Amino acid sequence: xxxxxxxxxxxxxxxMQVAADEDAASRWAELKRAGAAEGRVVxxxxxxxxxxDALARAFEEDTGISLEWRPLTGGPGPFTAQLVRELEAGAxxxxxYIGGSTICYSMNRERPGTVDLRKVLVDPSVTDPSVWRHGxxxxxxxxxxxxxxxxxxxxxxxxxxxxLFVNSRYVDPDSIRSWHDLLDPEYRGRIAAHDPRHPGxxxxxxxxxxxxxxxxxVRRLYxxxxxxxxxxxxxxxxxxxxxxxxxxxxxxxxxVEPLAKRGLPLVRVFPEDGPGLLTGxxxxxxxxxGGPNPNAGAVFINWWAxxxxxxVAQCELMELSLRNDVGRADCVPEWARPVEGRDYPIHSYSPxxxxxxxxxxxxxxxxxxxx
Amino acid sequence: MTAGxxxxxxxxxxxxxxxxxxxxxxxxxxxxxxxxxxGGLDVSAWRSVLIDSTETHRALINSVLLALRxxxxxxxxxxxAWLLVRWPIPGRGVLEVSFWIAFMMPLLPLTLGWSLLLxxxxxxxxxxxxxxxxxxxxxxxxxxxxxxxxxxxxxxTVPVMIIMLAPAIRQMDRAQEEAARMSGASxxxxxxxxxxxxxxxxxxxxxxxxxxxxxxxxEVEQVLGAPVGLHVYTTRVFDLVNWEPPxxxxxxxxxxxxxxxxxxxAAAHRRGLxxxxxxTISGRGMSTGELTLGRGRYLISAVLFAIIAVTVMLxxxxxxxxxxxxxxxxxxxxxxxxxEHWRMVLGxxxxxxxxxxxxxxGLGAGFFGTLVCATLAYVIVRSALRYRAxxxxxAWLPWCxxxxxxxxxLLSLVLSSPLLGFFYGSLGLLVFAVVISQLPLGVNLLxxxxxxVSGELEAAASVxxxxxxxxxxxxxxxxxxxxxxxxxxxxxxxGLRDISTTVLLAxxxxxxxxxxxxxxxISGAKESAAVVGLIVTLIILAVALLARRAGLMIDKPAxx
Numbered sequence: 001x002x003x004x005x006x007x008x009x010x011x012x013x014x015x016m017q018v019a020a021d022e023d024a025a026s027r028w029a030e031l032k033r034a035g036a037a038e039g040r041v042v043x044x045x046x047x048x049x050x051x052x053d054a055l056a057r058a059f060e061e062d063t064g065i066s067l068e069w070r071p072l073t074g075g076p077g078p079f080t081a082q083l084v085r086e087l088e089a090g091a092x093x094x095x096x097y098i099g100g101s102t103i104c105y106s107m108n109r110e111r112p113g114t115v116d117l118r119k120v121l122v123d124p125s126v127t128d129p130s131v132w133r134h135g136x137x138x139x140x141x142x143x144x145x146x147x148x149x150x151x152x153x154x155x156x157x158x159x160x161x162x163x164l165f166v167n168s169r170y171v172d173p174d175s176i177r178s179w180h181d182l183l184d185p186e187y188r189g190r191i192a193a194h195d196p197r198h199p200g201x202x203x204x205x206x207x208x209x210x211x212x213x214x215x216x217x218v219r220r221l222y223x224x225x226x227x228x229x230x231x232x233x234x235x236x237x238x239x240x241x242x243x244x245x246x247x248x249x250x251x252x253x254x255x256v257e258p259l260a261k262r263g264l265p266l267v268r269v270f271p272e273d274g275p276g277l278l279t280g281x282x283x284x285x286x287x288x289x290g291g292p293n294p295n296a297g298a299v300f301i302n303w304w305a306x307x308x309x310x311x312v313a314q315c316e317l318m319e320l321s322l323r324n325d326v327g328r329a330d331c332v333p334e335w336a337r338p339v340e341g342r343d344y345p346i347h348s349y350s351p352x353x354x355x356x357x358x359x360x361x362x363x364x365x366x367x368x369x370x371x
Numbered sequence: 372m373t374a375g376x377x378x379x380x381x382x383x384x385x386x387x388x389x390x391x392x393x394x395x396x397x398x399x400x401x402x403x404x405x406x407x408x409x410g411g412l413d414v415s416a417w418r419s420v421l422i423d424s425t426e427t428h429r430a431l432i433n434s435v436l437l438a439l440r441x442x443x444x445x446x447x448x449x450x451x452a453w454l455l456v457r458w459p460i461p462g463r464g465v466l467e468v469s470f471w472i473a474f475m476m477p478l479l480p481l482t483l484g485w486s487l488l489l490x491x492x493x494x495x496x497x498x499x500x501x502x503x504x505x506x507x508x509x510x511x512x513x514x515x516x517x518x519x520x521x522x523x524x525x526x527x528t529v530p531v532m533i534i535m536l537a538p539a540i541r542q543m544d545r546a547q548e549e550a551a552r553m554s555g556a557s558x559x560x561x562x563x564x565x566x567x568x569x570x571x572x573x574x575x576x577x578x579x580x581x582x583x584x585x586x587x588x589x590e591v592e593q594v595l596g597a598p599v600g601l602h603v604y605t606t607r608v609f610d611l612v613n614w615e616p617p618x619x620x621x622x623x624x625x626x627x628x629x630x631x632x633x634x635x636x637a638a639a640h641r642r643g644l645x646x647x648x649x650x651t652i653s654g655r656g657m658s659t660g661e662l663t664l665g666r667g668r669y670l671i672s673a674v675l676f677a678i679i680a681v682t683v684m685l686x687x688x689x690x691x692x693x694x695x696x697x698x699x700x701x702x703x704x705x706x707x708x709x710x711e712h713w714r715m716v717l718g719x720x721x722x723x724x725x726x727x728x729x730x731x732x733g734l735g736a737g738f739f740g741t742l743v744c745a746t747l748a749y750v751i752v753r754s755a756l757r758y759r760a761x762x763x764x765x766a767w768l769p770w771c772x773x774x775x776x777x778x779x780x781l782l783s784l785v786l787s788s789p790l791l792g793f794f795y796g797s798l799g800l801l802v803f804a805v806v807i808s809q810l811p812l813g814v815n816l817l818x819x820x821x822x823x824v825s826g827e828l829e830a831a832a833s834v835x836x837x838x839x840x841x842x843x844x845x846x847x848x849x850x851x852x853x854x855x856x857x858x859x860x861x862x863x864x865x866g867l868r869d870i871s872t873t874v875l876l877a878x879x880x881x882x883x884x885x886x887x888x889x890x891x892x893i894s895g896a897k898e899s900a901a902v903v904g905l906i907v908t909l910i911i912l913a914v915a916l917l918a919r920r921a922g923l924m925i926d927k928p929a930x931x
Contacts, residue, residue, distance in 0.1 A: 047894040052721070053719065056720070068879045068880060071894065076615065078612070078613035078617075081612070081616065081617035084616070085782075089786040091786065091793075093879070093880075199615050228599060229600070232894050232895050235893070237895075238895050241701075242490075242493055244491065258698075259698065262697065264701070264704070
């Protein structure tokens with residue numbers, strides 16, 4: 001009797017699971033049909049040559065939806081600023097944003113600016129937790145305009161930030177053993193960084209240095225050494241490779257690797273007192289509220305998080321995907337891959353860090369850089 | 372008594388349409404500016420951006436330093452224009468066309484060409500000079516005040532002065548110069564003691580226009596200056612608008628302060644010109660021919676051709692080279708040249724969209740702008756409307772509004788007004804922005820043209836029963852057609868090359884080629900920027916040469 005009950009129970013549960021799977025599959029199919037009917041999707045993302053092409057080609061091939069790309073040439077700041085005004089005017093022009101996931105908090109600062117991803121992620125091959133590295137989807141929860149269970153952004157990558165590079169023609173990489181070595185007067189006016197006053201790699205690296213060494217070090221480094229600030233991820237490594245600056249802080253692999261592969265003397269340095277900073281990089285994705293193509297936008301987000309989308313993203317952005325089933329790790333430079341067993345003191349995209357120490361650092365850093 | 376009442380009634384009838392026209396033009400031309408001024412009315416913003424910020428102080432000082440090139444450019448332009456107009460120099464026609472082409476060419480592509488030559492680290496000129504035994508370090512640095520000044524002088528400021536001053540010289544009575552020459556004065560003495568004093572007013576105007584335009588410059592400063600922390604007022608505004616969160620109030624406060632200074636400068640200049648005798652044409656009969664020159668003319672011709680070769684051909688040639696470079700500026704790598712960037716840009720659907728957008732913006736602004744300018748010019752010159760002087764002033768005012776400020780104003784306007792929300796993200800907004808920015812030039816050129824049409828022709832048409840609209844379309848417009856077409860061409864070219872006005876307004880679907888080029892340039896994809904820059908340059912050259920071939924230009928070329 002008991003065995004029969006178990007059998008019936010299992011069958012019912014199995015049937016429910018099958019029904020749920022079929023339901024999810026049909027919702028995904030329905031969404032793809034609706035997205036295809038819209039025909040286009042507008043995606044904002046980092047301004048790396050080749051990224052748009054690769055994404056557009058693969059996405060259109062898979063879904064029949066054409067992709068219009070809005071490159072974030074000035075970084076995420078200008079885009080967020082414009083989005084806030086577009087939201088006020090009810091004239092949002094973009095469907096999806098790809099980039100640092102914590103920008104989602106800025107987008108929702110004054111009014112709800114993004115859509116809850118729980119309602120968007122429907123592709124069973126994406127929602128299955130077992131395909132993700134930590135056994136679950138990496139979600140950035142909550143926002144200034146939403147409850148804690150709101151899915152603000154999906155993070156799809158994890159890698160070690162390019163905190164410190166040198167041009168080996170001018171600086172012996174082995175001579176930099178500590179971050180404090182950068183305070184050498186010889187390097188005054190010879191260091192460039194991604195701008196720590198704006199969202200992006202530069203801000204996270206400055207906060208990381210603040211956490212490791214305190215405010216005085218950050219002041220002596222950035223202000224005392226007259227660090228040049230760049231907004232462009234492409235121009236910063238180019239000018240370090242060219243020799244305009246000898247040392248580069250917070251460079252990203254999509255900017256560095258095309259130059260390094262051509263034999264330009266950019267060398268990653270790991271100071272002993274700073275093992276690196278874990279980040280999600282540009283792997284965050286969010287759906288914008290009121291975008292012109294809501295269904296195509298949702299299709300793109302599911303596609304981006306799928307195996308195929310992540311393979312394209314991993315190779316173009318050179319960031320290690322959080323999906324287990326994505327091959328081609330060779331696309332990601334060795335220096336950006338987290339080392340097993342190494343303790344990274346900060347994961348820049350963890351809400352604990354973002355809403356905790358990071359916010360405090362930001363206030364202090366603003367005071368340093370404004371004066 | 373009755374006559375007095377009738378006069379009052381006429382007066383009232385005249386006031387209403389006058390106010391309507393004035394109000395309409397003011398709304399179109401001034402509202403974006405008013406939005407900026409009102410948006411900047413915040414004492415704390417004024418304090419933080421104008422008093423407390425050392426970055427702003429440095430930016431304002433840099434703006435003034437860079438704008439100070441104007442008097443030098445005016446003088447060089449005057450000398451070259453005088454040589455071209457007054458002396459029988461071999462190849463003069465070709466030279467004048469070359470300077471005209473230089474005047475039309477977009478700035479940013481030439482800037483890229485110059486950066487390949489004069490970059491402090493990889494510039495070919497520096498590398499060549501450093502091979503000399505007595506040169507130790509780089510001699511030139513394009514990313515500096517001197518470098519930016521050089522780019523502006525060669526690619527824009529001097530050619531503009533030549534084009535602007537040549538007509539004044541051409542209209543000048545030659546008799547005094549001839550008399551001086553016959554009295555034994557050398558060409559240099561003639562220039563110094565006769566020509567220069569006669570053209571002081573034109574020179575002052577050129578200097579003032581150049582100074583104000585210098586303060587408004589944006590894209591060269593952003594591409595060359597911003598990476599090394601060298602900001603000017605316009606790039607500082609761009610920076611503040613793009614802050615996260617955006618610092619609109621401070622951007623508008625800074626813009627308002629500079630706008631007040633610009634309007635003050637321009638008004639003072641207008642006032643200074645008023646009431647002075649600047650006549651270069653007298654009523655005694657005039658001689659406008661050429662002076663004689665010996666073999667020195669060949670030397671002068673060679674020098675002028677060399678100037679064209681160095682300032683226009685050289686950066687243009689390196690722009691072409693740059694478009695084929697694997698990594699822009701890196702000549703020393705393996706396989707330094709490739710077709711890859713051409714393949715990528717031409718295969719990019721964004722490029723085709725941008726090309727279409729550029730053509731729509733250029734042609735749309737050309738047609739719409741020419742019609743608006745012609746109507747305004749006609750109303751200002753011919754109508755009996757009251758407040759015509761005020762209308763003239765309002766139509767001229769956008770001239771001293773920097774493009775970036777106009778963009779900020781329009782962006783704020785369409786995003787804050789529910790009725791204009793539909794305009795956001797449309798090509799119409801970009802067309803509108805270009806038309807406003809070109810209003811002063813178009814109206815002023817057409818005003819002079821309308822003034823030359825005798826009022827008798829219109830009176831005759833009216834007597835025959837034609838209404839005012841019919842007279843305008845069937846009598847006035849055909850008679851001023853050459854200038855109409857010239858204004859059309861100038862606005863089309865402005866629409867094709869504009870960056871500062873449209874950069875904040877363009878969306879992915881409305882992005883024109885010029886902004887695509889700018890975005891490539893500031894995001895480190897200079898190879899792709901070179902490809903797009905070359906294409907934009909070729910399109911503009913084609914338009915300019917077609918216009919020239921059709922004999923359309925503001926000033927007739929000298930015959931050689």
